[in-house]
Amino acid sequence: MTDNTHQQFMAAAIALSKQAIREGRGGPYGAVVVKDGAIVGRGMNEVTSVNDPTAHAEMTAIRQACEQLGSWNLAGCELYTSCEPCPMCLGAIYWARVDKIYYGNTKEIAARFGFNSQYFYDEVAKAREDRQIAMVLLMPEDAITAFEEWEQQRDRQSY
């Protein structure tokens, strides 16, 4: 792909980030998923307008691309996002097997405008007993039986 094409896709992500704030959808974030030189998914931050804390630009772009392509697997796709992803979105990018991430703002720039994803990175990196949100182990002897049942299934679809 030429640099010009890369820039066109990033420009599309940035345009979505501005659309999000101009239309009151949510924070200033936009993203597109690209496959074979064409946009197959678009997203903007819509957390506050649709009351969905998972409705980040990257998440919506990934979900739309998967719907468009009929697969949960986006290998062969690249993501252009107006800002470096938070851990939730980065996790989704990994689960979706996206090939490469292009990002416009660093998380350090975002922090200067009040969006502190570093806090989320710090929390995710902690041992579970040290996190701000308490994590309590409960009924492990019962919970494991689902994995045991899964292991017995012959037609299970691993991913």
Add this chain to the structure above:
Amino acid sequence: MTDNTHQQFMAAAIALSKQAIREGRGGPYGAVVVKDGAIVGRGMNEVTSVNDPTAHAEMTAIRQACEQLGSWNLAGCELYTSCEPCPMCLGAIYWARVDKIYYGNTKEIAARFGFNSQYFYDEVAKAREDRQIAMVLLMPEDAITAFEEWEQQRDRQSY
């Protein structure tokens, strides 16, 4: 809440984890969100059946709870999940401001059955230049203008 109630909610999460595999929805994961002693959101893993890599049990339970409560903010809610969350789901839990997490299986137990969320934890904890999925900074001078526009908005809704 009594221990018995806690166990009932975890039992509901575990039942969903088994329903997911018995009905061929996805991997053996279930979760419920609880507020004031009542379940307000339910989820099971549906990644492979609905072609959505973000359709983890915790994500779906959070989204359903937010829809039910009409808010992206789940402060005052607790999450019961059949397994320790991956970074994507943990990120969503933090974004949603969930009070507390009860989990049935540790990620170490999940890994014994082929579900290695530790890889995702390791990747998220890395510096961006060291990750397996390449991250490329592109057009930062343009991308920052969305944050600058956001800062000028008087009616912006921070979160």
